[in-house]
Amino acid sequence: MKFVTTHGEIILKLYDETPLHRDNFVRIVRDSVLDGVLFHRVIEEFMIQGGDTDSKNAQPGDTLGNADLPYTVAAEIRPDLFHKKGVLAAARGNTPDRVSSSTQFYIVQGKILNDSLLDRAETRINGWLAEYYVKREPEHQAKLDSLKTAIDEEDMDTFAKLNAEFEALAKDYEGFEIYRIPEAHREVYRTLGGTPHLDQNYTVFGEVISGLSVVDAIAGVDTDSRDRPLRDVRILKAEVLE
Incomplete structure (x- = not known):
């Protein structure tokens, strides 16, 4: 390409x-x-x-x-x-x-990032993963359906409200495997760099x-x-x- x-x-x-x-x-x-x-x-x-x-x-x-x-x-x-x-x-x-x-x-x-910055990135990754997985809990299906409807209808007020509710749920959610940046990836981030x-x-x-x-x-x-x-x-x- x-x-x-x-x-x-x-x-x-x-x-x-x-x-x-x-x-x-x-x-x-x-x-x-x-x-x-x-x-x-x-x-x-x-x-x-x-x-x-x-x-x-x-x-x-x-x-x-x-x-x-x-x-x-x-x-x-x-x-x-x-x-x-x-x-x-x-x-x-x-x-x-x-x-x-x-x-x-x-x-x-x-x-290029040091280990302290990589640790902070790891926290952000897991915050987003928590939101992703909490939305898949059966007990939240109705809320998820409403969120999808808000997206389809471009109802940004409802979307923001429901998204904030999911963010709050994700803060204490533990129903997924915490992601750790592999050492091989960390070495690339420490030398070549990335996001x-x-x-x-x-x-x-x-x-x-x-x-x-x-x-x-x-x-x-x-x-x-x-x-x-x-x-x-x-x-x-x-x-x-x-």
Whole structure:
């Protein structure tokens, strides 16, 4: 996979361990869905995000980040795939089933972390996992159904209320195995860097094999208060490399 961007070329490989995301990404690239889209959300030492289908013709000041194709991709979260620098991962909304956007993705820049920061990331990971698993308890099915309805109807007030209730339930929830960042992953985060607090909550499905300097250059551009680059950073052409 190759992205020809306004800042240079990025070559990526897609993981066979995540076939739904692999096949979807190949399909949208072959269909030219990503040609011309912006990296519309850029945060230095975190990630660069693109794939909003409305961004191709966006004007300065337009709000971006809400458009994709009208389907989602089932989560493929694997314990051995983690958010080291350069990985390709799927963006998603705050949905109970953690399904991925059909087109929006991010590439991790991240930063180098020490063990204290990794411990803090571990706490955040488990907080999100607690919310995920508590929503699956049979006793909370009615509340979960109401949450899904609020999402479908874009009723943000009800969504915020129910989500806060689940967050409160998750604080004392112990019905899942606490996640520990493996030592092998910690060593990568201590040397190469990354964004560990996203682990086990978003689908990682590929990585940059050439062009990390381009990722760094994009991550370093000036942005506005909504993290959109002040000067457009665009994927001019996305190609599948046979």
